[in-house]
Structures are given as C-alpha cells and as structure tokens.
Amino acid sequence: MGLIQGFLTMMFGNGRNFVRETVEVFTENAEAGAQRAHDVQGQAMQQFGAEFAVPRQGVFDRVMDGVNRLPRPAMALGTLGLFVAAMVDPIWFAARMQGVALVPEPLWWLLGVIVSFYFGARHQLKTQTFQRDIATTMARVPQVVQNIGALQKLRADSPGVADPGPDASLNIAVLSPEENPALRDWKEARQA
Incomplete structure (x- = not known):
C-alpha cells in the first residue's frame, strides 16, 4: 500500500499533476488557449476603441474618414x-x-x-x-x-446586319409573314 501511495503522491501530489503537465508539452491546454485568445481579442478591441476615442474635429479628418468608407x-x-x-x-x-x-x-x-x-x-x-x-x-x-x-x-445599327445574303430560301422565309396568334388576337380585340 505504501508503494502505491508513494507513486500516486509522486504523480499527483504537492498540487501537481504529472500526467497533465506531460500532455501539455505536446498539446495545448484548451482552457489556457481560450483564455489567451480572449485576452488578445480584448486588447485588440481596446486598441480599436482608443483609435476612435480621439474626436475628429477638422474638415480633413472628416473627408478622409469619408474617403476610407x-x-x-x-x-x-x-x-x-x-x-x-x-x-x-x-x-x-x-x-x-x-x-x-x-x-x-x-x-x-x-x-x-x-x-x-x-x-x-x-x-x-x-x-x-x-x-x-x-x-x-x-x-x-x-x-x-x-x-x-x-x-x-453584330451591332443592330451596323449596315447589312439583317441581310439574309444570297440564300433564296432564306430570303423567301424572311419576306413571307408568319401567322402570329398573339397579333391576330390583339387586332381582333381592337376591332371589337
């Protein structure tokens, strides 16, 4: 019993945790890392706030603030x-x-x-x-x-942009009107 107690005292006694201290050599303590990140963020916010604590009184300062935005x-x-x-x-x-x-x-x-x-x-x-x-x-x-x-x-105002060229069948197709149901309905509605 004394041997086990001596071993546990060596590992965890005197307010120390030998296992935790050994592991922290290889990995970061999450709680301590979060505290450090909190401290850094707090200092950054203080520094940022101090920048705007000085009142901008001159025209130049106001113009430059506007240009920065x-x-x-x-x-x-x-x-x-x-x-x-x-x-x-x-x-x-x-x-x-x-x-x-x-x-x-x-x-x-x-x-x-x-x-x-x-x-x-x-x-x-x-x-x-x-x-x-x-x-x-x-x-x-x-x-x-x-x-x-x-x-x-390809511009609409370019000369000859709508010219069908020497293709006779395309010329006939371009010149012959097609039945347009929407246009027919519109004409009928206007005559009524």
Missing part, C-alpha cells in the same frame, strides 16, 4: 453596374471585356494585392516571370482585335 460600396455598386450593363447592351459589355482580357497578369496580381491589403486579407504573391506574361498577353492581341471586329458587325 468609399471603396467597399464602390466595388459592390460597380459589380452590380457590370451586371446591368451586360443586360442592357451585351455587345458593348463584351467589347469592354475583350479589353480587360489584354490586362497583363502581373497587373491583376498587383490589383489583388492592393485589394487584399486594403481589406486586411493576407495575400501571397506567386513568383512568375514578367516577360512570359507580357508575351502571353501580346499573343492574345490579334484574337482580341478580331473579336472586337466581329462584335462590331
């Missing part, structure tokens, strides 16, 4: 504007997107870094050669020019 709504409204533009004039939108296709990849990276840092995200930049990206972009220029030309020919 613009990017998020501007990006959101701009994105919605792109959707509206795509629905209102798809050919105009497609022509602009062809121009966006010419933006070199390093510039997209730079934009991504700026936006990421602005919104507080962490961004890791991949290393690729600048010359290869410029060459790839330049190789796309003839295709983009051809696509813009094809899109311009």
Whole structure:
C-alpha cells in the first residue's frame, strides 16, 4: 500500500499533476488557449476603441474618414453596374471585356494585392516571370482585335446586319409573314 501511495503522491501530489503537465508539452491546454485568445481579442478591441476615442474635429479628418468608407460600396455598386450593363447592351459589355482580357497578369496580381491589403486579407504573391506574361498577353492581341471586329458587325445599327445574303430560301422565309396568334388576337380585340 505504501508503494502505491508513494507513486500516486509522486504523480499527483504537492498540487501537481504529472500526467497533465506531460500532455501539455505536446498539446495545448484548451482552457489556457481560450483564455489567451480572449485576452488578445480584448486588447485588440481596446486598441480599436482608443483609435476612435480621439474626436475628429477638422474638415480633413472628416473627408478622409469619408474617403476610407468609399471603396467597399464602390466595388459592390460597380459589380452590380457590370451586371446591368451586360443586360442592357451585351455587345458593348463584351467589347469592354475583350479589353480587360489584354490586362497583363502581373497587373491583376498587383490589383489583388492592393485589394487584399486594403481589406486586411493576407495575400501571397506567386513568383512568375514578367516577360512570359507580357508575351502571353501580346499573343492574345490579334484574337482580341478580331473579336472586337466581329462584335462590331453584330451591332443592330451596323449596315447589312439583317441581310439574309444570297440564300433564296432564306430570303423567301424572311419576306413571307408568319401567322402570329398573339397579333391576330390583339387586332381582333381592337376591332371589337
């Protein structure tokens, strides 16, 4: 009995827990980790609150606060504007997107870094050669020019856009009217 009691005293006696202390060498104590996270969050909130404790009295301070609030709504409204533009004039939108296709990849990276840092995200930049990206972009220029030309020919105000060409059967189909039940019903309703 004395041997077991001596062993248990060695393991758990004197206010110590040998097993717990050994395990904590390899894994974090969840309660202590939560307390540390709580302390860090509390300090961050205090620091954040201290930033706004100073009253903004000058015109410059108020203008800069307003400018700092613009990017998020501007990006959101701009994105919605792109959707509206795509629905209102798809050919105009497609022509602009062809121009966006010419933006070199390093510039997209730079934009991504700026936006990421602005919104507080962490961004890791991949290393690729600048010359290869410029060459790839330049190789796309003839295709983009051809696509813009094809899109311009599709505009409703382009001359000959509705011309059926030399196909006689298509000419006859275009010139002969079809029965339109909705139009017939409308005409009958107006005459009644």
